[in-house]
Amino acid sequence: ETGVTQTPRHLVMGMTNKKSLKCEQHLGHNAMYWYKQSAKKPLELMFVYNFKEQTENNSVPSRFSPECPNSSHLFLHLHTLQPEDSALYLCASSQEPGLAGEGTDTQYFGPGTRLTVL
Amino acid sequence: GDSVTQMEGPVTLSEEAFLTINCTYTATGYPSLFWYVQYPGEGLQLLLKATKADDKGSNKGFEATYRKETTSFHLEKGSVQVSDSAVYFCALSDGTNAGGTSYGKLTFGQGTILTVHP
Numbered sequence: 213e214t215g216v217t218q219t220p221r222h223l224v225m226g227m228t229n230k231k232s233l234k235c236e237q238h239l240g241h242n243a244m245y246w247y248k249q250s251a252k253k254p255l256e257l258m259f260v261y262n263f264k265e266q267t268e269n270n271s272v273p274s275r276f277s278p279e280c281p282n283s284s285h286l287f288l289h290l291h292t293l294q295p296e297d298s299a300l301y302l303c304a305s306s307q308e309p310g311l312a313g314e315g316t317d318t319q320y321f322g323p324g325t326r327l328t329v330l
Numbered sequence: 331g332d333s334v335t336q337m338e339g340p341v342t343l344s345e346e347a348f349l350t351i352n353c354t355y356t357a358t359g360y361p362s363l364f365w366y367v368q369y370p371g372e373g374l375q376l377l378l379k380a381t382k383a384d385d386k387g388s389n390k391g392f393e394a395t396y397r398k399e400t401t402s403f404h405l406e407k408g409s410v411q412v413s414d415s416a417v418y419f420c421a422l423s424d425g426t427n428a429g430g431t432s433y434g435k436l437t438f439g440q441g442t443i444l445t446v447h448p
Contacts, residue, residue: 218373252440254441255441257435257436318376319436322373323372
C-alpha cells in the first residue's frame with residue numbers, strides 16, 4: 213500500500229451507534245489531519261496531529277473523538293451522531309518541519325469515508 | 331482570518347476550450363497557494379502549488395501564477411479534455427516556521443465543479 217488509505221470507504225450508522233474511521237499513511241509523514249466535506253460547503257479542518265500530539269481542534273463537537281496512536285495511524289471515533297454529520301470525511305498527512313527545518317506544506321489526502329447518519 | 335474565494339460554478343466547457351477558474355485570497359502573512367483536484371469518488375490530489383509571489387505552478391497543462399498585488403491565483407488550461415472533469419479547490423497554507431519553510435493548516439475555497447463535454 214502506498215499513500216494514504218482510509219477505511220471503511222462507506223459507512224451507514226444510526227444516531228445511537230458507535231463507530232470508528234481509520235486512516236493510515238505510508239509516506240513517513242509526521243502530521244495527520246481530519247477534514248469534513250459537506251455538500252455546498254468548503255472543506256472544514258477538524259483536527260490536526262503533529263508528532264502524535266493534537267495541535268488543532270476546530271471547535272469540533274465532542275461526539276467526534278480523534279485518536280493518534282502513532283505517526284502512521286489516525287482514528288476518528290464517532291458516537292451519538294446527528295443526521296447533519298453526514299458527509300465525506302477526509303484524512304490527510306504531511307511532513308511538518310522538524311528540528312532541522314525540513315518539511316513541506318503539501319498535504320496528501322486519502323479517498324475519504326462517505327458517512328451517512330440515519 | 332485567512333480566506334479563499336473561488337468563482338462560482340459549475341463550469342461547463344466543450345473539449346479543447348480554454349479554462350479559467352478564478353481564485354482570490356486573504357491572508358495576513360505570506361502563504362503558499364495550491365490547487366487541488368478531486369475526481370469523482372476520490373480524495374483530493376495536489377495539482378500544483380506556488381510558494382512565493384510571481385511563482386508559477388504548472389502540472390498536466392494547468393498553470394497558475396501567484397499574484398501578490400491582486401491576491402490572486404487563477405487556474406488556467408489552454409485546452410481542456412473530458413478527463414479534466416472534476417472539482418477544483420484553491421487553497422492556502424498559513425504559517426512559517428523559524429527555518430523559513432512554510433507549513434501549516436490549509437484553508438480551502440468552496441470548490442468549482444468543472445464538466446467538459448466531448
